[in-house]
Amino acid sequence: MPAQRDDSQARGTAPVHISVDRAYTDGPQHEVKIRARDVNVFYGDKQALFDVSLDVPEKAVTALIGPSGCGKSTFLRCINRMNDTIPGATVRGRIELDGEDVNDKAIDPVILRARVGMVFQKPNPFPKTIFENVAYGARIHGLTSSKAELEALVETSLKKAGLWGEVADRLHQPGTGLSGGQQQRLVIARAIAVSPEVILMDEPCSALDPIATARIEELIDELRHQYCIVIVTHSMAQAARVSQKTAFFHLGKLVEAGPTGEIFTNPRDSRTQDYITGRFG
Amino acid sequence: MLTWIALLALFLFSGATYAFGRRKAQAMAARGKPGALHSLPGYHGGYVALWAGLPAALIVLAAALFGGRMEAALLRADSPAAVQALTDHGQAVFFDDARAMAHGTQASETIYEGDLRTAIEDKAVQAKRLQQLIQYGALAAGVVVGLAGLAIAYPRISPTFRARNRVEGWIAVLFIACAVTAILTTVGIVASLVWESWRFFQSVPPLDFLLGTAWDPQIAMRSDQYASKGAFGAVPLFAGTFLIMLIAMLVAAPIGLYSAIYLSEYARPLTRGVVKPLLEILAGVPTVVYGFFAALTVGPIFREGFNNLGGLLVGGPLNGLGIYLSQVQNQMALVAGAVMGIMLIPFVSSLSDDIMNAVPQSLRDGSLAMGATRSETVKQVVLPAALPGIMAALLLAVSRAIGETMIVTMAAGLQAKTTLNPLDTVTTVTVQIVTLLTGDQEFDSPKTLSAFGLGLTLFVVTFILNVIALRIVQKYREQYD
Numbered sequence: 001m002p003a004q005r006d007d008s009q010a011r012g013t014a015p016v017h018i019s020v021d022r023a024y025t026d027g028p029q030h031e032v033k034i035r036a037r038d039v040n041v042f043y044g045d046k047q048a049l050f051d052v053s054l055d056v057p058e059k060a061v062t063a064l065i066g067p068s069g070c071g072k073s074t075f076l077r078c079i080n081r082m083n084d085t086i087p088g089a090t091v092r093g094r095i096e097l098d099g100e101d102v103n104d105k106a107i108d109p110v111i112l113r114a115r116v117g118m119v120f121q122k123p124n125p126f127p128k129t130i131f132e133n134v135a136y137g138a139r140i141h142g143l144t145s146s147k148a149e150l151e152a153l154v155e156t157s158l159k160k161a162g163l164w165g166e167v168a169d170r171l172h173q174p175g176t177g178l179s180g181g182q183q184q185r186l187v188i189a190r191a192i193a194v195s196p197e198v199i200l201m202d203e204p205c206s207a208l209d210p211i212a213t214a215r216i217e218e219l220i221d222e223l224r225h226q227y228c229i230v231i232v233t234h235s236m237a238q239a240a241r242v243s244q245k246t247a248f249f250h251l252g253k254l255v256e257a258g259p260t261g262e263i264f265t266n267p268r269d270s271r272t273q274d275y276i277t278g279r280f281g
Numbered sequence: 282m283l284t285w286i287a288l289l290a291l292f293l294f295s296g297a298t299y300a301f302g303r304r305k306a307q308a309m310a311a312r313g314k315p316g317a318l319h320s321l322p323g324y325h326g327g328y329v330a331l332w333a334g335l336p337a338a339l340i341v342l343a344a345a346l347f348g349g350r351m352e353a354a355l356l357r358a359d360s361p362a363a364v365q366a367l368t369d370h371g372q373a374v375f376f377d378d379a380r381a382m383a384h385g386t387q388a389s390e391t392i393y394e395g396d397l398r399t400a401i402e403d404k405a406v407q408a409k410r411l412q413q414l415i416q417y418g419a420l421a422a423g424v425v426v427g428l429a430g431l432a433i434a435y436p437r438i439s440p441t442f443r444a445r446n447r448v449e450g451w452i453a454v455l456f457i458a459c460a461v462t463a464i465l466t467t468v469g470i471v472a473s474l475v476w477e478s479w480r481f482f483q484s485v486p487p488l489d490f491l492l493g494t495a496w497d498p499q500i501a502m503r504s505d506q507y508a509s510k511g512a513f514g515a516v517p518l519f520a521g522t523f524l525i526m527l528i529a530m531l532v533a534a535p536i537g538l539y540s541a542i543y544l545s546e547y548a549r550p551l552t553r554g555v556v557k558p559l560l561e562i563l564a565g566v567p568t569v570v571y572g573f574f575a576a577l578t579v580g581p582i583f584r585e586g587f588n589n590l591g592g593l594l595v596g597g598p599l600n601g602l603g604i605y606l607s608q609v610q611n612q613m614a615l616v617a618g619a620v621m622g623i624m625l626i627p628f629v630s631s632l633s634d635d636i637m638n639a640v641p642q643s644l645r646d647g648s649l650a651m652g653a654t655r656s657e658t659v660k661q662v663v664l665p666a667a668l669p670g671i672m673a674a675l676l677l678a679v680s681r682a683i684g685e686t687m688i689v690t691m692a693a694g695l696q697a698k699t700t701l702n703p704l705d706t707v708t709t710v711t712v713q714i715v716t717l718l719t720g721d722q723e724f725d726s727p728k729t730l731s732a733f734g735l736g737l738t739l740f741v742v743t744f745i746l747n748v749i750a751l752r753i754v755q756k757y758r759e760q761y762d
Contacts, residue, residue: 111652112652118647118650124641126661127666136651140651140657190651
């Protein structure tokens with residue numbers, strides 16, 4: 001909305017530039033996996049994101065932090081085009097996954113979402129057995145050709161999600177019967193079963209107790225060696241613990257992004273400083 | 282009339298005591314700190330009004346309801362010798378006439394002479410007196426009880442008195458009474474069904490009724506008439522009911538279900554906002570309208586279509602079928618079933634739509650985020666999650682189809698046949714109940730009583746279906762709440 005932009009200039013805040021994003025380059029393997037440029041999102045007449053430009057590194061965890069309603073979940077949902085499912089939502093700008101624009105007409109969102117998995121705030125196992133939950137993606141995408149292959153895939157996925165030991169003897173019981181933390185690891189297993197390149201996590205621990213949260217955080221730390229992970233979190237401590245890069249959103253704008261250590265010890269923007277020291281949020 | 286005036290007076294009295302009690306409590310509240318008065322003044326007023334009004338109202342109502350019987354009983358307590366000489370029936374008529382004379386209502390045309398004449402005049406005077414005694418007695422009792430209630434309740438008002446708890450207790454009693462009324466009415470209906478059916482089964486053995494294949498409920502007017510015994514085999518009726526229900530569900534289940542899927546999963550909010558109310562209008566059409574739509578519009582169209590088709594086939598290799606089709610009549614199971622199916626579409630779609638909407642959005646998001654298409658999400662996630670509820674909706678539709686009356690009465694025919702041919706005329710249980718009980722009937726012949734037998738059987742069937750459906754819905758709810 002032009003009116004709002006004028007407003008922000010009137011208040012004297014610095015115009016948003018790509019320069020707010022400092023690259024995370026901790027070794028040569030961390031090339032940019034997702035490159036977002038000037039992303040604007042509107043829900044009907046209301047603008048939710050303003051000119052967001054952010055680089056997300058490969059094989060690392062990028063945390064999106066910021067107060068409620070700051071647009072961090074909206075940005076996350078742009079990456080796998082989940083905003084398409086919301087009536088009245090429009091996305092402008094460029095989001096590249098390995099250099100390809102995900103909003104390109106040639107990209108089928110169904111294929112894109114197989115490459116970009118997502119874990120939600122509330123664990124959402126399907127009303128099926130544990131086995132069928134994990135096998136879901138493989139079945140719809142035709143990834144396996146035999147029953148044995150499918151069983152092997154389910155087993156490795158559950159092992160990667162650190163859940164195999166707890167459910168090996170009850171694979172054919174409903175996934176909804178597990179505890180909250182187990183359900184969240186089940187949906188992570190479901191997401192990694194289709195071998196995605198990116199895993200998006202939308203506050204994956206906000207509905208869990210501290211012990212289950214710790215398990216999920218350990219899991220995220222293990223998974224980052226294989227996947228590009230983007231996590232939205234309300235907890236700055238969690239962002240500091242699990243992420244290598246942190247992006248701070250405020251009022252729909254990306255205020256500052258950079259290596260997690262730098263953001264938390266040496267923020268350049270006063271708003272970031274205020275937020276991480278708990279002065280607002 | 283007197284009763285109404287009394288009740289109105291009582292209502293005003295009770296209202297006055299309310300204001301009275303409230304004022305006393307308010308005066309106390311004004312003196313104390315906030316919270317010094319346990320209950321709000323209104324509750325104190327309500328408490329006093331309940332004590333002043335309720336028992337008195339019950340007395341007046343009881344007098345209105347049972348006063349007549351009391352009067353009759355007292356009147357009969359001592360009867361003159363001349364009356365005692367009459368038969369029981371004669372005595373009953375005598376006392377009824379005495380009361381009719383007293384109250385100026387319609388008496389029988391019996392002529393009383395001599396001793397009986399003086400006796401009935403005496404009794405008429407006595408009846409008038411008794412009536413007044415009961416009415417004024419009740420009124421006096423009401424006044425005394427009302428004042429006594431006021432005298433009991435008013436002094437109890439004090440800052441610590443828990444008027445709110447008392448009043449709320451009585452409100453709970455009111456709720457319970459309403460619930461009990463509904464239950465008792467149902468119990469009464471079932472009891473009357475069972476009782477009349479039992480009388481029916483005394484003349485027709487239950488097994489003959491349930492397993493008999495001939496339905497011809499004719500009862501001879503005279504015992505030497507040819508058709509002295511009717512046939513009461515309900516199988517053809519249930520077969521007809523089943524056939525029509527099947528056709529109706531074949532129409533309603535897919536159309537209703539698919540429109541529900543469209544509405545809850547595909548329609549934009551705007552479309553949904555238009556289509557859903559339109560579908561629900563369909564549910565508001567009276568069944569009698571569907572009935573004549575079936576009988577006068579759909580029936581002739583179907584008949585003409587089949588007749589024309591038959592005409593094309595006659596003389597060809599399917600000559601027999603052609604002849605059959607060209608003779609099809611207006612009234613057939615297909616017409617009644619199809620129209621009933623249309624009637625059930627909004628029922629099925631609206632229930633299924635609600636059930637699918639109750640499936641959490643997070644499940645859909647989860648499936649879509651896995652790279653499933655919308656259609657895969659519906660098939661693999663939404664429908665399995667909603668399936669128990671949808672089954673329940675379909676069972677409820679079945680029980681409605683079985684109990685539906687108007688459409689089949691007008692469009693299905695009256696001939697009892699055991700057939701699965703949708704082009705044939707069939708009859709259903711409900712149609713037979715209607716024909717058995719409409720018009721002038723004697724209410725103790727097997728012919729009319731058989732309606733209760735049919736009604737009971739129908740009730741049992743739909744009851745079982747509803748219980749199963751509700752159990753399924755319950756189980757489904759536990760899963761998501």
